[in-house]
Amino acid sequence: MQIADAVGAMTGERFRDSLDDGREIWLAGERVGNVAAHPAFRGTVEEFARLYDRQHDPELRDELTYVSDTGNRVSWSYHLPKNEDDLRRKYDNTRSWMRASFGQLGRAPDFMANVAVGLHDFRNELNASREGFGDHAAAYHRWAAENDLALTHALGDPQIDRSASPLDDPDLALRVVKETDNGVVLRGAKQLATLAPFAHEVLVYLNGVSAQRGAEEFVVWFALPMNAPGLRILCREPLSDPGHGHSHPFAGRFDEQDAMLFFDDVEVPWERVFLLGDGLLALKGLSRINAWSNQSTHIRFHERLRTFAAVGSMVAESIGVDGFRGIQEDLGELVSYAETARLAITGAERDGYGTPGGLYAPGDSYGLGYWSAQISSRVAEIVRRIGASGILMQPSEADLASPELRPLLDTYMRGKDIGVAEKSRLFRVAWDLVCDGFGQRQELYEYLHRGDLAAGRIRLYKRYDRSEVENRLRELIAKPL
Known part of the structure; x- marks a missing residue:
């Protein structure tokens, strides 16, 4: 992994070209050639290309990139923060990515870049486990940063029989089948690799049996190019097909895909292996390496909440129900969620601390993540209630263009102070957010990905420090009340 030829911040053109690398992508029983040219993926590819090109906009360049010691412009997503100001600038970059995508991209490249930051921070512990592994992690971070790679991860084991153990059936989890002079050979599968067809590499750093005695063959942290020999990528059904002329303004841009990864005796070079066989260290490291990516997720979810609050308000105004007390209460609930997330994010950044790896991290915010998963379905429910049946029935662009239909649409499908064309497009956004396959996938993602x-x-409860209040309460009840 040499960086001599690295050219820094990704461009849209480089991103499109980089996906035509021989990777083995499967969709609907057929192997896909060039991902960027395939109609099922083209909209998302173009959206990522647009986002990458923003890094080179003269008005945004200093917000989104900095000059590394190689002289390359490098994304702030990969920056190793050393103090509070670094952290602020890092997350100003995150906010720009998430606002530009309405909070819809759970795997915006910023997320996994921050996991790579965490991997670098954990390098000393990795080196202590096995000499050189931490050096591999630091070198990998630097290489990914200087090339501005889009990364994905695959953490879940196959859903075959969750009542059984991989110790009884090794096909239930990805495993190391042998070590060679060149690296380790892996066999098995991993899910659910969101962004897989659009990513350059995958990071794997979790297994369900990591801490079990005798499960060492299943414990491995590594990085792998998506075009590695023996790696097959099976994509789910696309959610962005416009079908019968109905537009999907969000699904067409933000369907980041999910995939199963099949490892058919894939060899991972030693320089890409970061941890091997040490289950306890793997469990310890999971929270450490996610310290920065958690904050990226919170910022993204906050932008998603802001999008819901705005769409809900605009839908209510378009049909004249925004003055109804019950609707205002619902909209106020949406705003309360957005404000709660904003304040918690600010608190995490203000609770920043120095890490054992010499970096500066935001405060612990796992509670915010679990709250986010809990309220996500309620947010969608509110917008569905406000839009009601109108979300189901809106004319397509072809309907709007029909001379025979347009007079009827102008009369019976317009809104309050809004024409039928703009109203129908607004409701199509609402449909994408809360009803169709894209909306349901997004809701499931919010519930599962944390x-x-x-x-x-339970972990949050066990970790929470109640001692100070409990000691005062013990003093209170130790004497007659």
Whole structure:
């Protein structure tokens, strides 16, 4: 992984070209050639290209990139923050990415770049586990940053039989089948690799049996190019097909895809292996390496909440119900969620601290993540209630262009102080957010991608420091009341 030829911040053109690299992408039983040219993926590719090109806009360049010691312009997403000002500038970059995509891209490149930051921060512990592994992590971060790679991760094991253990059936989890002079050979599968067809590399750093004795063969952290020999990528059904002329303004741009990864005796070079066989260290490292990516997720979710609040308000205004007390209460609930997220994000940044790896991280904010997963479905429910049946029935662009239909549409499908064309497009946005396959996928993503909600709450409870209040209460009840 040499950086001598790296050219820094990604451009849209480089991104499109980089996807035509021989990767083995499968969709609907057929192998896809050039991802950027395939109609099922083209809209998302173009959206990422637009976002990458923003890094070279003279008005945004200093907000989104900085000059590294190589002289390259490098994304702030990969920056290693050393103090409070670094952290502020880093997350100003995150906010720009998330606002430009309405909070719809859970795998905006900023997210996994911040996981790579965490991997670098954990390098000393990785080196202590096995000499050189931490050096691999630091070198990988630098290489990914100087090339501005889009990364994905794949953390879940296949859903075959969750009542069984991989110790009894090794096909239930990705495993190391052998070590060679060149690296480790992997066999098995991983899910759910969001962004897989559009990413340059995948990071794997979690397994469900990591801490079990005898499960060492399943414990491996590594990075792998998406075009690695033996790696097959199976994509789910696309959600952005316009079908019968109905536009999908969000799905057409932000369907970031999800995929199964099949590892058919894939060899990972040693320089791309960061941890091997040490289950306890893997569990310890999971929270450490996600310290920066968690904040990226919170900022993205805040922008998603702002989008819901704005769409809900505009829908209410378009049909003249924005003055109704019940609707105003619902809209106020949406705003309260957005404000709660904003304040919590600000608090996490103000609670920043120095890490053992020499970086500066935002404060612990896992509670915010579990709250976000909990309220996401309620947010969608509110917009559905406000839009009601209008979300289901709106004319297509072809309907609007029909001379025979247009007089009827202008009379019976217009809104309050808004024409039928603008109203129908607004409601199509609402449809994408809360009703069709894209909206349902986004809602499921919010619930699942932070991990098991019940288990997370239990961990939060066990970690929470109640001692100060409990000691005062013990003093209170130690004497007659």
